[in-house]
Amino acid sequence: MTLAEEFKSRNFSIYGQWTGVVCIFLCFALGVANIFNFDLIILFSVICLVCAFLIIFIEIPLLLRICPTSSSFDAFIRRFATNYMRAAIYGIMSVIQWISISVKATSLIAAAVLLLIAAVFYLAAGIKGQAFQGSKTLGGQGVAQMII
Template sequence: MAAICLASSFLILFIEVPLLLRICPTSSKFDNIIRKITTNYMRAAAYAGMALPQWLTLLDGGSPTSLIAAAVFLTLTGICYLLAGIKGQAFVGSKTLGGAGVAQMIV
């Protein structure tokens, strides 16, 4: 399960820092999947999907590990994105992290 947690950390980087899609060599299929995660609801679902395997580690009967921290923070982030979607708050991108206007900054 730690490998899934590590993989989800890279996924979070690409979701939250869109500039990485421009500078890292990734497949077009991966880029399209990441670009679909734009709304607050999609981000909440993505974070819930990444938190679920971490919570499932508690059900296997083993002793709790530090992956609980990952599960808690992924869940809290998903809840925050869900609340933002319910309140109707639009997602605000940052030029620093690769939001609107980055193409002009790179060229």
């Protein structure tokens, strides 16, 4: 299945996964950009950076096979295999970034918005009863088995 066919499938979990990939880059960039503030925003930027690395392992399952991680970390990441669990983790990460507005309005708002969009996509997939379908481009079904 090509990338265009994946987007035409109208499976919201595919949309959520690709939005999550964009979140990786955005959270990393905004976390680094806002870490140079000398107030409480530093805490939120560090959390944004941690979220970026967490999303990498959630959205790109191939990395769990090729990166040396602990079994407890692998078990934690595997909890997010369903649409509802992914919607929950993205929702939590989004709420944390929305709280950063109470300290100071920064560009972390963009991360909060995009994380919320990813959560909505996964929630829509869960509500519509669509099974989680990982993108083959990102190391979904079939690609991870080819490495072994």
